[in-house]
Amino acid sequence: MVYFRIVSQYLAVFAVALTLNFALPRIAPGDPLNYMLTEDVLANMTAAQEAEVLREFGLDKPLLVQFTAYVTGVFRGDLGTSVRFGEPVSEIVLARLPWTLLLMGWALALSAAIGTALGILAAWWRGGRFDLSSLVVVLFIGSAPVFWVAMLLITLLSAELGWLPSFGAAPLGAIPGSGEYILGVAERLIMPVTALAIVQTASILLTARSAMSIALGQDYITFARAKGVPEHQVFFRHAFRNALLPIYTNVMIGIGNLVGGALVIETVFSYPGIGTLILEGVEARDYNLLQGVFVLATLGVVLANLIADLGYPLLDPRVRRT
């Protein structure tokens, strides 16, 4: 029953995303054709040609038929054709996806590990110097726009010091798989991952710290102390185990933010992932491409949430079903 609800929830999310995608070109100002063809093509079309194009795209059929066609198309992997690249959207996106995933995966792992560790240290020394200084630093860093942090990193590490390349994801001319290639990829990952992770770490640190503080105020902590549990065990065994739940939730919610952050940060580094693709789509007014990316991003976030939900019972016996 619980799983039924979770799954139906995500199906609903996906359905909304598809409906939005279908509706947007039809309710946005102007003709839907505006959103499917480029302006110069449109300007030179005759009325007969237009009607033919409408028929070709199925735009003359009733809305319900169009919608069914669209949805079945999506499930077959057909997200339309990119005007900018002249290729199927799904293929373009899939080609770019690994780079974005690489970026996000590292940023997620790093920010989760570092944020949790620092947050717990802040809670251990709560009220102390480390706690206060980390709060100040984190509040400021967490408030900075991620792309700005990235620009500063480039200025410092590339322009001024010349330590790291600031462009692309892989060295040009290197054979994929070779040592030179892998080193090049790693070099080019450092800055974008750092910028992403720095901003994300701030929110995880704050969550970890407050989750620990809340857990430490619970009655079972007093009782554990009354049992004679030494303070470090109270902290790490009893409090941390309970604080893990909100931390985990926050890390998982952070995936949604990371998607956004990754998209923006790629444009700073001209990193060949989905984000740069979006920017190219925006510049070329390639609506098919943007919509396709949106559908896939939704799918990705839904999958991440699903995995998160499946992970809960491992951490919290209260949501386990017997």
Place this chain on the structure above:
Amino acid sequence: MSDAAASAPIRRFLAPPDTVAGRVQRAGLVVIGVMGTAVLIGPFLSPYEATEHICTPFQTPNTAHPLGCNDVGQDLLTGILVGGRISLSIGIVTALLTTIVATLVAVVAAYRGGLVDQIAMRVVDVVMSLPFLPLVIVLGAFFGASLPVQVLVITLVMWAHPVRELRSQALSLRAAEYVEAARAMGASGWRVTTRHILPELTPLIAPQFIRVAHNAILIESSLSFLGLGDPIRKSWGAILFHANARTAFLTDAWVWWVLPPGLAIALSVVAFALIGYGVGDGEDASKRAQPTADGMEPAEAPDAPEAKLAIRELTIDYDTSPGHFRAVQGASLNLAEGETLGLVGESGSGKSTLAMAVLGLLAPSARVTGGRIMLGDSSLLTLTPNAFSRLRGKRIALIPQSAMNALNPVMTIGRQLIEAVRLHQNPSPAAARQRAVELLEMVDLPPGRMGAYPHELSGGMRQRTVIAIALANQPDVLIADEPTTGLDVLVQAGIMELLSDLQRRLGVTILFVTHDLPLIAHAADRLAIMQDGEIVETGEPEALANFADHPHTRALFASTPSIHAPKMWTRPTIAPSVPPLLDLVDVSLTFNKGLTAKLRNARPVIAVSGLSLQIRPGEVVGLVGGSGSGKTTAARVALGRYTPDAGQVLFMGREVSADRRRPIHMVFQDPYQSLRPRMRVGDIVAEPLRIHGIRDTANRIRDALAAVRLPSDESFLSRRAASLSGGQRQRVAFARAIVTDPKLILADEPTSMLDQSIRMDVLKLMESLRLERHVAFLFITHDIVMARHFCDRLMVMQSGVVVEEGEADQVALQPKHPYTQALIAAVENMSAPPQVELKPEAAE
């Protein structure tokens, strides 16, 4: 003093300026104020237009252009000032819109409940699961880049985020007793929402606004950075977009071009974060205080060498701002080996503070400022934290106040038992496990429950587990701090029996801390009565009951009559021919049977089944039962708050419908919750009149307050509920109930949240209202002793069914139904010892 300590804090958005949170919040306000002023006035003072090309491209800073110029010769400082207007106004306008939408959705969902709520929350979940930046980009791309579009698009993706929190707050407000009270007075949904829910919700809306503004500024800058901002009116994000597009950081201009807009964004976002600082955090940030050694006198020989636990002249202060508050004042106690000492006191008397000091587990703000605590011949207050920790659980153990929450929710009870064993002994894993099983058996729990998590156990079973853990290492002294509070009467009796049985078998010394005199008077060897931080009297229960010196002790015993004592209130019987005021005919009500319950996977609950009940004018009827027996639901049905599935509810022969002016009023259990803390006494008492459209209220308010023996001068009328004591509050609640001259008042446990010594006063007040105003009462209670003394007739409810009814003395003294018999047996085991002048009747 005790009442002030227990009163609900009034929530405000801004913390007081002398606290850390208050200072941080004000710093945020100052930063955002300065930035707001700068971007408002700055562009007027600047000699240039932001779009003017007035200098050489990449001009370095000089006096004319303090930040230099960009690639097309526009003044960068002017650009930032103008951009700030865009960024900040988008942030604020979006936050306003979003907060309004979210509040509306949250309040409607919470108030309507049921299907509306379910649907609203599903929609919220869906919107929150959409990846918002890609969505914003797609929407922005389709609808064009302009400021209104940006505002709308960000609102569209953000509105769902605050709904969750606001709704859960609105839900708890809707369930608040003062809202329930207003509903009971006949207030409409609209009135309740606008007069009670929204005003209380406002302090919670503000942080949501701040949070959205914080996020909106960041999202806007991301959008503009991707080139989706308004191309003419450039925000901070858009300035960075241009800087990035021109690869400004490869020239020297980056310092002036890239740093300032990013700093401006970060600063304004930080400012919003600071304003929202500490809201909802609400925990104190300091470590547990260790007992300090100051004020320790050189050890003199303990006066009672055989004492297991000796407390000498113990004084404990709480640091409060300003000054400090003395919780315990020169308290001395001796516990002999194997003795059970009952430490009895009302809320705020310092009894729990004293107990926690013995365990070395005082709250961080508490300090021992004098005295000694001796366990055998070791002085506890001079121990190092580590030494104290090794001693806890081994020589002194605790059965804590809230057994429901004392077990770690993510560990099986087996692991928690084994942990307790292994902390102080060094057994093999198998031996530790064996010992844990024995401990479970000792408290009558099946060993099969070793693998159970706390949430899988009932309250009584959890309390038994906690006792098993406390006794795991055969401690010398056991501190039991209100160990049965909050448990059902029968469960309570079982726990008490278990404790005294274990005490007999193990010979442990028990310090039993409680507010419940009858509960402990039977079980304790000696009692110590505590009031305002001082131990006012010590002695054997029988002696105290009969020859107490201290007025407080006498008041405590006087307020807890025995079940067998002569009935305290006897009234002339009312002829059965008198038509009843209230007539419930075969009423049944089942919860969780609709569609939404199915969606929530909730099982139907039969709350009341086949209930018939009559109350005649001037009569006092007691409805007695444990938690979940359906007695409160029955009252709400009588009030017309719930419509029964079957049966009739007649008031003076006419059907009670949900919307009629009600000649019935209700008084609730907890006067701290049934009166909104921020309301003034005058408005509280006037509310029923206003609900019924009566304008001229002054005289009636005065009469009602006089009837409950409260002053009715201007200064009292303008006092807020938060500043009243518990007893005063309950009197105000009664004044509110009688102001419309009802013929019947439903009193739902009106004394159970009050301190023992003022319970009798409330019952006396009810009797005077009955005599002076001819009010009949339905007295709902779990306390069969009080019910027997106060009521004319009793009805005993169990699981929604009346199992026994009749004259009060007949039901209480010759119970027929097993459930009633069990209730009586439970209180017989824990009733105060007989007072000499009262001749106890023989139990049958």
